[in-house]
Amino acid sequence: MLKAVWELIEVFYVDRSATWWLPERLVDWLAKYDKVLLIDEDTVHSKVVSFQRKLSEIQFPEDDAAYWDAMASALSVGWLDVVIAFLRMHGSYRLDQLDDRQTENGLVEAVTLLIMQMPRLRPRLPDGSPGVAIGFKPDFSKAREKWRSQVSKLENSVFWAECNHRGTLLGLKKLIQVLLGNVDVLQLSTFHWMELLVAHFLHLIPFSLVLDGMRSIASKCKGLKSSGDEDLQELLSAIISNDTEVNALPSTIQILFAKCTKVFNAWMMAHVDDLLIAKGEDVRSLLEEDRQTLGGLSLKELHRLVYSQVLSSHSLTWQLAPVYLAACPKQGLGMLEALLMKQSCSNQKLALKALEICRLYEPDTVSTAIARV
Numbered sequence: 001m002l003k004a005v006w007e008l009i010e011v012f013y014v015d016r017s018a019t020w021w022l023p024e025r026l027v028d029w030l031a032k033y034d035k036v037l038l039i040d041e042d043t044v045h046s047k048v049v050s051f052q053r054k055l056s057e058i059q060f061p062e063d064d065a066a067y068w069d070a071m072a073s074a075l076s077v078g079w080l081d082v083v084i085a086f087l088r089m090h091g092s093y094r095l096d097q098l099d100d101r102q103t104e105n106g107l108v109e110a111v112t113l114l115i116m117q118m119p120r121l122r123p124r125l126p127d128g129s130p131g132v133a134i135g136f137k138p139d140f141s142k143a144r145e146k147w148r149s150q151v152s153k154l155e156n157s158v159f160w161a162e163c164n165h166r167g168t169l170l171g172l173k174k175l176i177q178v179l180l181g182n183v184d185v186l187q188l189s190t191f192h193w194m195e196l197l198v199a200h201f202l203h204l205i206p207f208s209l210v211l212d213g214m215r216s217i218a219s220k221c222k223g224l225k226s227s228g229d230e231d232l233q234e235l236l237s238a239i240i241s242n243d244t245e246v247n248a249l250p251s252t253i254q255i256l257f258a259k260c261t262k263v264f265n266a267w268m269m270a271h272v273d274d275l276l277i278a279k280g281e282d283v284r285s286l287l288e289e290d291r292q293t294l295g296g297l298s299l300k301e302l303h304r305l306v307y308s309q310v311l312s313s314h315s316l317t318w319q320l321a322p323v324y325l326a327a328c329p330k331q332g333l334g335m336l337e338a339l340l341m342k343q344s345c346s347n348q349k350l351a352l353k354a355l356e357i358c359r360l361y362e363p364d365t366v367s368t369a370i371a372r373v
């Protein structure tokens with residue numbers, strides 16, 4: 001969960017190049033962390049894994065509803081490689097089935113080809129990944145319009161009437177509806193509101209300036225889907241509510257900071273401000289301004305002091321605390337001196353380590369006292 005939240009904050013606050021291809025960044029993020037969203041309930045990841053476990057028991061997977069459900073779910077959130085792999089398991093690809101299922105095989109191949117040619121608004125794709133990466137919005141818009149016309153043409157093809165395998169017929173049509181952005185199918189094929197949010201931006205509104213209106217769409221998705229761990233959900237909501245309006249930034253950052261404090265340990269709080277500050281000077285001033293309610297400390301210094309206390313309390317980590325204390329202009333030096341004086345000078349290794357730290361951070365009175373001992 002910690003890595004998932006950290007990387008999501010990086011996408012929204014740090015990586016300025018991510019804005020124009022945010023839907024695809026969310027696809028990549030979901031592929032890594034979908035399994036942490038709902039522990040005890042279904043996710044797209046769990047549906048795919050569940051079907052993969054059943055494979056050894058199934059002779060013709062397309063006869064199993066779980067086969068098409070898993071594919072529709074994976075396609076909804078943009079995991080095209082998973083969908084292609086599942087389609088290649090279709091019975092019509094077996095040599096003993098080719099003569100009897102020619103029309104069916106053609107339809108499967110046609111849908112497979114459309115998925116492999118799906119335009120993706122991103123600078124590049126990993127080697128071997130299906131889809132066509134397009135890094136220029138006007139080019140993407142033209143390519144997507146042409147591609148959607150091909151999907152619509154296949155949807156209305158006369159060959160569907162000649163397909164005698166009902167399971168394949170319904171399954172392929174469901175995949176086509178996902179590609180065309182059918183809201184009902186996307187809702188049925190996703191389980192968590194973040195999955196539904198990604199599906200919206202990938203299949204319904206890939207051209208929009210994604211940050212605009214994301215909060216309202218996310219709220220709508222939350223109302224339709226499971227949430228799981230409430231603290232995590234509130235934290236995810238705070239991150240994606242990142243507003244482009246400068247006046248809205250202070251409240252957004254404060255909510256996000258409050259949620260992080262509730263969910264995560266001192267390490268996260270000592271470091272997450274570096275990610276948030278990358279957003280701009282308004283956020284920097286918010287996190288670095290002195291607050292009377294905190295005894296004249298800033299939020300940034302407060303959390304570094306708290307984490308330095310955690311480090312100081314253990315013999316294996318106390319030597320890391322000076323790094324954080326030195327970055328705290330108000331109370332850091334005093335706490336550093338107290339930490340060094342606590343070390344036993346009768347232990348030669350500890351004494352030498354303390355002197356080394358004194359040379360780095362220059363608490364002269366402490367170094368003199370240790371040297372005398």
